[in-house]
Amino acid sequence: MDSARGQAITLEYVLGVAIASILIVGLVTTGASFVDQQGKQAAQAELRVIGQQLAADIEAVDRLASSAEKNTTVRIERELPREAAGGYTVRVLERANPRLNLSSDSHDVSVRIEFSNSTAVSGTALSGGQVLINYTASDELRVERGDDQ
Amino acid sequence: MADLSGRRDERAQILLLGAFALAALFVTLALILNAVIYTENLATRADSRTSDAVAHSKSVERGTVDLLEYVNEYNTTNYSHLRNELGTGFVNFTEALSRFRLTSGVVIGGTVRTEFEGTWLTQTNASRNFTNRNNTAVSWSPVNGSANGARAFRMNVTAVSASLGPNNFSVRASNGTHNWSLAVGTNDINVTDATGNTSQCSIGAAPVWINVSEGRVGGADCAPLDFGADLDTISSIEFHNADQIKGSYRLLVNNSLSDIDDPEQVDFALNSTNDGPFKEPALYGAVVGIEYQTTSLLYRSDRRVVPGEIDG
Numbered sequence A: 001m002d003s004a005r006g007q008a009i010t011l012e013y014v015l016g017v018a019i020a021s022i023l024i025v026g027l028v029t030t031g032a033s034f035v036d037q038q039g040k041q042a043a044q045a046e047l048r049v050i051g052q053q054l055a056a057d058i059e060a061v062d063r064l065a066s067s068a069e070k071n072t073t074v075r076i077e078r079e080l081p082r083e084a085a086g087g088y089t090v091r092v093l094e095r096a097n098p099r100l101n102l103s104s105d106s107h108d109v110s111v112r113i114e115f116s117n118s119t120a121v122s123g124t125a126l127s128g129g130q131v132l133i134n135y136t137a138s139d140e141l142r143v144e145r146g147d148d149q
Numbered sequence B: 001m002a003d004l005s006g007r008r009d010e011r012a013q014i015l016l017l018g019a020f021a022l023a024a025l026f027v028t029l030a031l032i033l034n035a036v037i038y039t040e041n042l043a044t045r046a047d048s049r050t051s052d053a054v055a056h057s058k059s060v061e062r063g064t065v066d067l068l069e070y071v072n073e074y075n076t077t078n079y080s081h082l083r084n085e086l087g088t089g090f091v092n093f094t095e096a097l098s099r100f101r102l103t104s105g106v107v108i109g110g111t112v113r114t115e116f117e118g119t120w121l122t123q124t125n126a127s128r129n130f131t132n133r134n135n136t137a138v139s140w141s142p143v144n145g146s147a148n149g150a151r152a153f154r155m156n157v158t159a160v161s162a163s164l165g166p167n168n169f170s171v172r173a174s175n176g177t178h179n180w181s182l183a184v185g186t187n188d189i190n191v192t193d194a195t196g197n198t199s200q201c202s203i204g205a206a207p208v209w210i211n212v213s214e215g216r217v218g219g220a221d222c223a224p225l226d227f228g229a230d231l232d233t234i235s236s237i238e239f240h241n242a243d244q245i246k247g248s249y250r251l252l253v254n255n256s257l258s259d260i261d262d263p264e265q266v267d268f269a270l271n272s273t274n275d276g277p278f279k280e281p282a283l284y285g286a287v288v289g290i291e292y293q294t295t296s297l298l299y300r301s302d303r304r305v306v307p308g309e310i311d312g
Helices: A009-067 B013-043 B049-073 B079-102
Strands: A070-080 A088-093 A099-104 A110-114 A120-123 A129-135 A140-145 B107-123 B140-144 B150-160 B169-174 B179-184 B188-192 B198-202 B208-211 B236-240 B245-253 B278-293 B297-305
Touching: A009 A070, A009 A088, A009 A099, A009 A110, A009 A129, A009 A140, A009 B013, A009 B049, A088 A120, B049 B079, B049 B107, B049 B278, B049 B297, B079 B107, B079 B278, B140 B245, B245 B278
Parallel strands: A120 A140
Antiparallel strands: A070 A129, A070 B297, A088 A099, A099 A110, A129 A140, B107 B245, B107 B278, B140 B236, B150 B208, B150 B245, B169 B179, B169 B236, B179 B188, B188 B198, B278 B297
């Protein structure tokens, strides 16, 4: 058998296992990093949607408060998903041009959502569930947790 | 792969393990993408909650405007009667609205918080001139500085004896600092706004209606005619050369009947008469409380309603 000269069965086996291992490890590593990247992008998309919903509610309360005249109370309740992006935290950055900052608890991802408003905004840190956006006689708009937390 | 054991059914185990790991990765990927689809779906849901609340408060305003116009036209005997009429009407239409809104899961409420007492200043005798009740003053002040607004001013002019010039009849509205005036001549009217600009509109032969608040003369639009334009409020109204014009007129002043200082009834009679000018109680406007509640939105607010102050 001239075609099998210089080949030991053991060598053939080792080479086969090595090539297969390299191939599989390569595929799994690439796939894992792809899934991880997709996971981050997904978390970012989810946080952006949640942030934009909250920002839309804040703007809605702001619009109603500015269209009214006096003795005005406006309150909007919003049920935000609790487990999105592997758990997350929403913070209201109180400043002249306020914005929302949402960060994921399990991915290294954070999103900043800007909104336009005419009344001052303040708020506590939230992590999903029922959220209240309150405007009362103090002429300030407050983002806070609902009763079910 | 080489077969060391000689058992052919145990070959390619690494490939199998690898394929299993990759399958698990793809299942994870599908779960992740599913979560994204869910939140993207949340983002595209229609949200018209606030526009409904605004539409509701506008309809309450419109309804209150119509109610005020109704109560000011019929049976204006005294303020408590007017208040009762307004309150009853408001409750009735709020209940009707409430039944209509309940079908879509919305609870509404409302109340009249305050009414602004006003006074109709009226002359119904179309052949009388515009002097005061005793006919002693050709230049006089129907409203003398204590008012906080006037609206619904219209005149039915049956005769004008002077053309535009120093002798014509004129109305001057003032906020204490600036004046707005309207001069009525035989052929034209002359409007001088608060900044001193003058404009004219022609009037047809008497009798002719001049609706000072709505800016119409004889049924045609007269753009410059806009009662008290550019004045923040109207605190006094003066008539000059009131003997140069004849006809009837009516205007509503934001001033309680008792605040118009005329105890001897020199300028106005206290009861409806077809002789000279008289005054009657009316409601100039009101503040209404509006409440609109859905499962996720609560909206409460007070609104000032004065007919003529809001658009359509």
